[in-house]
Amino acid sequence: MEYLIHIIIIAGIYIILSLSLNIIVGYTGLAALGHISFAAIGAYTSSLLALNFGVSPWIGLIFGAIFASIVGLIVGFPSLRIKGDYLALATFGLGIIIYSIARNWVSLTRGPMGLPGIPQFSIFGYEISSVWSYLILVLIFVIITYFVIRNITNSPFGRVLKGIREDEIATAAMGKNVNKYKIIVFVVGAFFAGIAGSLYAHYITFIDPSSFTVMESIVVLLMVVFGGMGSLAGSFIGASVLVIFPELLRFLGMPSSIAAPLRQMIYGLLLIVLMIWRPQGLIGRFRFKKT
Amino acid sequence: MIQQLILSGIIAGSIYALIAIGFTIIYRTIKFFNFAHGVVYAAGAYLAYALFFLLKLNPILSFFLSLAMAALLGIAIDRLAYRPLRKHNAPSLIYLIASFGVFIFIQNLIQLIFGAQILTLRTGPVKEGYNILGAVITNIQVLIIGVSLILFFLGWLFILKTKLGKAIRAVSDDPVGARVVGINSERIILVAFAIGSALAGAAGILISLETNIEPTMGLNAILKGIIASIVGGVGNIPGALFGGLFLGLAENLGIWKIQAGWKDTIAFVILIIFLLLRPSGIMGVKTEKEKI
Numbered sequence: 339m340e341y342l343i344h345i346i347i348i349a350g351i352y353i354i355l356s357l358s359l360n361i362i363v364g365y366t367g368l369a370a371l372g373h374i375s376f377a378a379i380g381a382y383t384s385s386l387l388a389l390n391f392g393v394s395p396w397i398g399l400i401f402g403a404i405f406a407s408i409v410g411l412i413v414g415f416p417s418l419r420i421k422g423d424y425l426a427l428a429t430f431g432l433g434i435i436i437y438s439i440a441r442n443w444v445s446l447t448r449g450p451m452g453l454p455g456i457p458q459f460s461i462f463g464y465e466i467s468s469v470w471s472y473l474i475l476v477l478i479f480v481i482i483t484y485f486v487i488r489n490i491t492n493s494p495f496g497r498v499l500k501g502i503r504e505d506e507i508a509t510a511a512m513g514k515n516v517n518k519y520k521i522i523v524f525v526v527g528a529f530f531a532g533i534a535g536s537l538y539a540h541y542i543t544f545i546d547p548s549s550f551t552v553m554e555s556i557v558v559l560l561m562v563v564f565g566g567m568g569s570l571a572g573s574f575i576g577a578s579v580l581v582i583f584p585e586l587l588r589f590l591g592m593p594s595s596i597a598a599p600l601r602q603m604i605y606g607l608l609l610i611v612l613m614i615w616r617p618q619g620l621i622g623r624f625r626f627k628k629t
Numbered sequence: 630m631i632q633q634l635i636l637s638g639i640i641a642g643s644i645y646a647l648i649a650i651g652f653t654i655i656y657r658t659i660k661f662f663n664f665a666h667g668v669v670y671a672a673g674a675y676l677a678y679a680l681f682f683l684l685k686l687n688p689i690l691s692f693f694l695s696l697a698m699a700a701l702l703g704i705a706i707d708r709l710a711y712r713p714l715r716k717h718n719a720p721s722l723i724y725l726i727a728s729f730g731v732f733i734f735i736q737n738l739i740q741l742i743f744g745a746q747i748l749t750l751r752t753g754p755v756k757e758g759y760n761i762l763g764a765v766i767t768n769i770q771v772l773i774i775g776v777s778l779i780l781f782f783l784g785w786l787f788i789l790k791t792k793l794g795k796a797i798r799a800v801s802d803d804p805v806g807a808r809v810v811g812i813n814s815e816r817i818i819l820v821a822f823a824i825g826s827a828l829a830g831a832a833g834i835l836i837s838l839e840t841n842i843e844p845t846m847g848l849n850a851i852l853k854g855i856i857a858s859i860v861g862g863v864g865n866i867p868g869a870l871f872g873g874l875f876l877g878l879a880e881n882l883g884i885w886k887i888q889a890g891w892k893d894t895i896a897f898v899i900l901i902i903f904l905l906l907r908p909s910g911i912m913g914v915k916t917e918k919e920k921i
Contacts, residue, residue, distance in 0.1 A: 369722050420904055423662055423721050427855065428904045431897040434852070438897075442890040449890075552848070556729050563726065595744070599737035606737065609730025613723050614713045626722040 343469040347541060349581040350476040351534050354483045356561040356573035358530035363559065364567035364624055365491050366523045367503030368417050369426040372433025373531055373558050376406040378440055378550035380532030381539035382447060385456045388540075395459045395540045403532035409436070410528025414521040433552045440547040452546025456539050472541055479537060483530050488570055490526065499523060500568070503624060560609055566622030575620060580605070632764035634881045640770055641853075642877025643777040644836050648854030649861070649869035650784045651828035655703075657788075657801035657864055658814070658821040661721040665706050665731035666829050667851025668739075671844065673699045673830025674837040675739055678748055695834055696827040703826025704819055706731050712815075732847065740844040750837040773835045780831050784824065785866050793820050801864070849893070856900045862910030871911060 359373045383405045384398030393401075416428045440447050447453070459466040459475060466472055490496055498519055501509035510516045539545045561580050566572025584601035592600070618625040652666050676698050680691035710731050714724055758767035788794040799807040800817045808814060832850070833842075857876045861868025876896060883895040903910065 369725075416901070416905060420908060423725055424904055424908055426722065426725055427662060427859075428901055431852075431900045431904075435894055435897045435901075438891070438894045442888065442894070553733065556733070559726070596741065599740040599745075602737040603734050603741070606730045606732070606734030609733070610710050610727050613719070613727035613730065614710075614717070617719065617723050626720045 340469050343473050345582055345585055347469065347473050347476050349578045350473070350480050351538050351541075352558065352561060352577035352581050353480050353574055354534040354537070355531055355558045356565065356577040357483050357487050357570060358527045358534070359558050360562045360568065360570065360573045361487055361491065361499070362523050362527040363562055364569065364572075364622065365496065365503065366499045366520065367624065367626070368520065368523070369422060369429070369626070370413075370417075370524070370527070371426050371430040371559060372413065372436070372552070372555050373527070374550050374552070374555040375433040375436035376410060376528040376531035377535030377538065378436055378547075379406040379409055379528075380535030381545050381550070382440060382453075382535075383532070384536040385453050385539045385545055386446070388457050389453060389455070395457060395536070399533060399536040399540075402536040403529045406532025406535070407525045407529040410524040410526075410531075411521060413528070414524030417520050417524065418517045430552060430555070433555050437547055437550055437552065440550060447547070450546060450548075452544055453539075454544045456543045456545065458540055458543060476537060476541075479533060483533070484570060487526075487530070491570070495519075503568075556609075557605060560605055560612075563612055563617070563619050563622075564608060566619035567617075568624040569619070569622050572619055572621045580608075631882075631885065632762055634885055635878065636761075636764040636766055636770070638878035638881035639874065640773055640839070640877070641881060642874035643774050643781070644832050644850075644873075645853045645857045645876050646781055646870045646873025647777040647828055647832040647835070648850055649857040649873050650781050650866055651825035651832070652851070652854045653825075653858055653864055653866055653869050654784065654788065654797065654821050654828070655825035656858070657797055658818045659707075659711065659724070660801075661724040662728070662855055664725070664728040664851055665710075665735070666825065666854065667847035667849075668732045668735040669699055669703055669706070669826045669847075670829040670833035670850045671739060671842070671847035672702055672735060673833035674750065674842040674846065675743055675748075675844075676830070677834045677837065678743075678750055678842060681750065692831075692834060696830050699830025699833075700823040700827040702735075703822040703829075706735075706826075707818060707822045732851075736844050736847060743844065745844060747841040747843050749841050750834070769838050773839060777832065777835055780828060781870060784828055787824060788866060793817070797821050853896060856896055856903075859900060859903050859908070859910055862912040865910065865912045868910055868912035875911075 355373065355377060359370065362368050362370045380402035383402035384395060387393035387398040387401060388395055413429060413432050417425055420428060441449050466475055491499065498509060498514050501512070501514065502516055502519060506516055557580070561576035562573060564580060565574065565576025584604065587597040587600060612619065648666070648670060652663065655663050655666065673695055676695040677691050680686045680694055681688055686694070710727050711724060714727060756767060758765040758770070788797060796807070796812050796817050797820065799812055800814050804814055853876060857872035858869055859872070860875055861870070861872030876899065879899060880892045880895050884892055
């Protein structure tokens with residue numbers, strides 16, 4: 339039972355990541371392939387603050403999210419100049435740069451050795467260490483993320499985002515400052531990804547760069563595309579199915595040396611099949627168009 | 630020290646150039662960043678390993694058989710993953726994501742078959758090298774530089790001089806016009822995939838004579854190949870050579886003063902700088918900029 343709850347917690351963290359990537363990719367149509375690096379920044383910021391300065395994980399989480407959104411601001415700038423495949427490549431490259439900082443700046447991040455012993459959240463002196471209490475915590479954050487992103491996407495602001503996605507030039511011609519919107523979208527997406535990273539760090543209590551590889555960004559993208567581009571319910575479906583389903587392989591009694599690559603192969607195959615038959619995802623509304 | 634770094638840069642650069650030319654030949658016909666090219670590179674190394682160590686074939690035969698199989702793999706990838714997309718007239722981002730799917734699928738297939746551990750194509754102990762202008766170079770390194778440059782120029786000659794190469798350029802410049810004059814673009818795409826993938830396989834085998842092979846080796850390779858292409862100008866073959874050598878030298882000279890672990894960071898900083906300031910690359914046509 340505890341294991342099942344653990345899987346649901348992980349799914350919840352991926353739901354936050356998928357929702358926050360969906361607003362960039364699905365709603366605004368910007369090809370961002372480095373999303374996990376924002377989670378890495380959130381995770382490392384709040385872990386390092388807690389380990390080195392004894393900062394409470396709650397404050398660390400906020401700082402992590404803010405720092406991630408500052409980096410989101412920086413990553414957002416290329417999106418003003420470059421589009422489509424080239425933007426995908428630039429964000430992918432930035433993701434690798436952030437990964438390699440986590441790996442190589444050993445004096446700060448301890449590199450591949452990782453950071454052990456990250457403290458857990460506590461509330462009124464009660465430590466949130468059981469999976470049940472952590473589940474409640476993660477669900478609260480999932481709900482907050484969902485409502486904030488839903489309100490953004492259902493507002494006039496969100497309609498501008500869809501305008502940029504459907505026809506950027508027409509949106510600019512309507513007098514909308516397209517650049518401002520793109521940057522804000524990256525900042526918001528990075529903010530929630532930073533929260534997801536921090537939640538992960540204080541839950542597992544150990545992080546190392548291997549949790550934040552670029553392939554992990556592709557998996558989050560797969561969750562968004564699988565569930566549905568530009569559909570928040572789709573992100574719930576995509577993240578849940580893709581986290582929970584591969585666990586079934588484990589129940590079939592496969593050793594992890596087979597189950598791990600098999601799970602990745604399924605992800606790969608799913609990406610190809612989706613692109614061929616349903617590039618907008620299960621219940622999505624948007625597919626990439628010719629530029 | 631500096632001489633040795635320049636030599637490492639030239640070795641890395643000639644491999645990058647070889648990856649980049651294969652990538653470029655394919656890019657010319659399909660016009661998207663084919664990440665699966667990297668996994669063909671890894672597959673080349675593993676095929677050579679399987680033929681040479683498991684089937685005990687002669688090394689030269691193993692090399693050429695692996696190239697042929699890499700070519701077939703490239704063709705299979707195009708047929709199974711990209712051709713259905715061409716029927717839908719999909720935008721290039723869809724192809725890009727699908728190519729990640731192909732990449733992840735084959736990389737993990739390799740891991741499933743061969744395991745995640747490091748393997749090697751080396752047989753004997755490393756022999757002492759020659760001293761050239763203060764840098765030590767081994768036989769294997771001479772072979773790597775030599776063969777990759779020969780293959781690069783063969784690939785270039787193929788595009789410049791042969792009928793098929795001209796057809797590839799025709800499909801690249803004007804797909805509709807090429808069809809009007811009776812060029813079967815599907816067949817040309819197949820040829821491009823076969824040649825490009827064989828060159829990627831060759832690069833994978835050559836580098837494995839010097840370093841270890843592991844299933845994940847393809848990602849770094851294709852990224853470096855793409856960066857080399859962008860530095861030189863995407864789609865431009867002499868640009869691929871220039872970009873490859875530039876990148877190899879920049880990475881290796883960059884770690885003169887800082888730790889070797891930062892090599893990749895240098896490469897990606899170069900990528901971002903080029904994407905922001907000169908996306909058409911050094912030798913690319915300026916008007917490319919309008920398209921992106």
